[in-house]
Amino acid sequence: MTARSKGLLVVAALATLTVWPLVHTHLVRRYGVNPWKLGGWGMYAAPAILPSGMEIFGRAGSGPFEQLSAPSPGLLAAGNDVLARHRWLGRLTPTRPLADRVFAERPAWTELRMVVHQPVLDRHSGMIEASEIVYEHRRHAPPAGS
Amino acid sequence: MTRARLVNAFAFLDGPDPAVERRRADGFLTVFLIVFGTEYVVRAIPKWPDLPIPYTVSVALIMALSVAGLRRAWRRTAFLGLAAVHLHVLWLEFPGSANHAYLELFICLLGAFLDVEHPEERRHLLRAARWLTCLVLFYSGLAKVVHGYWFHGEMLAHQLKFSYYRPVLGLLLPGTEFERLVAFTAQVGDGPYRVENLPFVVVSNAVYLLEMGLAVLLAVRRTRPVAVLPALALTVAIEAGAREFFFGLVFGNALLLFTRRDTNTPARWPVAAILALLVAIRLGLVGRIHFT
Numbered sequence: 001m002t003a004r005s006k007g008l009l010v011v012a013a014l015a016t017l018t019v020w021p022l023v024h025t026h027l028v029r030r031y032g033v034n035p036w037k038l039g040g041w042g043m044y045a046a047p048a049i050l051p052s053g054m055e056i057f058g059r060a061g062s063g064p065f066e067q068l069s070a071p072s073p074g075l076l077a078a079g080n081d082v083l084a085r086h087r088w089l090g091r092l093t094p095t096r097p098l099a100d101r102v103f104a105e106r107p108a109w110t111e112l113r114m115v116v117h118q119p120v121l122d123r124h125s126g127m128i129e130a131s132e133i134v135y136e137h138r139r140h141a142p143p144a145g146s
Numbered sequence: 147m148t149r150a151r152l153v154n155a156f157a158f159l160d161g162p163d164p165a166v167e168r169r170r171a172d173g174f175l176t177v178f179l180i181v182f183g184t185e186y187v188v189r190a191i192p193k194w195p196d197l198p199i200p201y202t203v204s205v206a207l208i209m210a211l212s213v214a215g216l217r218r219a220w221r222r223t224a225f226l227g228l229a230a231v232h233l234h235v236l237w238l239e240f241p242g243s244a245n246h247a248y249l250e251l252f253i254c255l256l257g258a259f260l261d262v263e264h265p266e267e268r269r270h271l272l273r274a275a276r277w278l279t280c281l282v283l284f285y286s287g288l289a290k291v292v293h294g295y296w297f298h299g300e301m302l303a304h305q306l307k308f309s310y311y312r313p314v315l316g317l318l319l320p321g322t323e324f325e326r327l328v329a330f331t332a333q334v335g336d337g338p339y340r341v342e343n344l345p346f347v348v349v350s351n352a353v354y355l356l357e358m359g360l361a362v363l364l365a366v367r368r369t370r371p372v373a374v375l376p377a378l379a380l381t382v383a384i385e386a387g388a389r390e391f392f393f394g395l396v397f398g399n400a401l402l403l404f405t406r407r408d409t410n411t412p413a414r415w416p417v418a419a420i421l422a423l424l425v426a427i428r429l430g431l432v433g434r435i436h437f438t
Contacts, residue, residue, distance in 0.1 A: 003266035006259060007153035010270045014156065014277050017252070021285040025292055035289055037241055039248040041282050042289035044388070045296075047304040049332055088241040119334050121304060123294045126338030128330075 032090025032118075032133065049128070052117045054083050056102060058109035065113060068102065075101055086116055091133060099137035112137040156273040158367060164265075166408045171262040171272055173411030175225075176216060177399045178253055180414070182228065183212025184421040185392040191428040200238060207231045215257070225257030246393040252278060253396075272403060279400040280361045283377065287357030299341035299350040303327045310436045314387045318346040356380050364404050374404045389437040391424060 024040025027033040035042030056068040056079070071079065078098050086093045099112050114135040122129045161167055186208040190197055197205070208231055215224030232251050236243045256274055260267040295301040305311045306327045316324050323343055330336040341347060360380065363373035378401050385394030395417060402409045426432040 003264060003270070004149070004153055006267060007270045008149065010256075010260070010274050011152055011155050013252075014274055017278065018281060021281070021289070025289070028293075035293060037243065037245065039245055040289065041245055041285035042293070043245055043286065044301060044305075045286075045289035045293040047295065047301060047332070052334075085241060119332070121295065121300060121337075121339060123300070126298065126300055126340035128332060128334050128336045128339075130334045 027092070028090075031092045033092060034088045034090065037088045047121045048087075049119050049121065051083055051086055052119055054079055054086075054117070055115045057113045057115070058102065058106055059111050060108040061110055068106070071102075072105060075105055082114075083116065086118075086133075095135045096137060099135075100140075103137075103139050110139045156277050157269075159273045159276040159365070160269060161272065161403075162367075162406055167268060167272060168262065168265075170403065170408040170410050171268050172218075173408055173414065174272075174275065174399060174403055175221065175257055175262065177410055177413055177417050178250075178257075178396065179212045179215045179224075180418060180421060181392065181395045181399065182250055182254075183209050184425065188392075188421075188424055188428050191425075201235070204231050204235050218263075222258050222261060225254050229254035229258055244393075246390075246396060249278065249282065250396060275400055276364075276403050279397070279403065280365045282397065283357050283364070284361035287354040287359075287361070290354035290357075296350050296354055299343075299346045300339040302346065302350050303339040303341050304330075304332065306330075307332050310389050311387055315346070318349055319343055353380075353384070364401075370404050371406060374401065377401050377404075389435070391420070391437045395420065 021040045021042075024033070024035075024038060024042070027038075028035045028040065028042065034048065035045045036048050056071075057065040058068060059065045075098075078101050082093060082095055082098050095114055098114070102112055103109060112135075114137075116133045116135075118131050118133055119128050120131050121127075161170065186205045190201065190205045193201075208228060211224045211227045211231070214220045215228065229251060232247070232254055236247055236251060239247075253275065256271050260271040262268045262271060290296045290301070295304075302311075302315055306315055306324075307330060312324075312328065319327070319341070320343060323341065327339070327341070330339070341350075356376070357380070360373050360377045363369040364377060378398060381394055381398055381401060385391060385397075399410060399413065399417070402413055423432065424437065427435055427437070
């Protein structure tokens, strides 16, 4: 590879790195991605407050939602993993795999609601306020003929 | 013609004296290698008995490759190995990897991809490192503006929950206000984090203004000489407060690329002394200071 070709590749990489923080800002604002991570250079731009927890509710058919209680150790670990990723990825965190595990442990449930409790520092009041991010999932329909 | 223009798109970042660029590039990569290798070791020390095997192997490889890279003949191969191992660690820690780890990855890739003995490739390496430095500085400031937690000192006030910020920020606050903010534990209902004290608010706003302003001044050839020292001073001040010494050393080394003369090469010894001190602190031989 010639020096000029390498130079072109470096310029292309630098152009990408120049644009990425703008894309990153969009991801932060739209999906709640943590500004501290993913190479957007937003360290210290906003307080890195930990999510305070997650609750999972489910229901069968059109019945009332009930809270998931006594999850198995495996499900608990999967939930903690989602919560840890949520701290950085916000609403880009994949939650479907966790939903599938819950559906497997609660065969009667057809609908799920996962609620992540995320305290935020409100810019206008300067107070730390509670906020909730809700993910809803439905059980996948069984394959035809099963 | 277009290709030639494109490949020289960052030529405005070239140093004033091409004769010093070779030594400067050499010095830059050498300082980076000793900081990067030591960083892995120092981060591993507190976790040593329980460090998972993939990390133990990574630390050993990074140490060996960093030492190997100090020899010019092995440098590019060593950087390729460093990039591979570091990428693996980034992958293990994703999405929680620190931003400065991405900066280090890019420098490793530059060191592997470009040959500093070749004049044209050396120019590309230095331009890339300088542009990246401007980007980090500028976007760090812009992100603070976009998210809006620095206009009334909210972010700095929030950081007071960490004891290591208190000696520096405490100097800017009257006693009652300091006590009020220190009492918060970042729980729902805490606040307001808005600060009325003028020196605190001025410092808070000066941070992002300086970051963005100095990035632009560094990028412009004519203003570069006046921007280097303030940029270094700002980095020292921020990293002293945040105690992010390794990022400070990596970034300070990159800022030295903007000086008129080669300052990266002579920086090896003071940097080595600082690193020795950090290792001694981590080993518990000298004092107890929190740093990352």
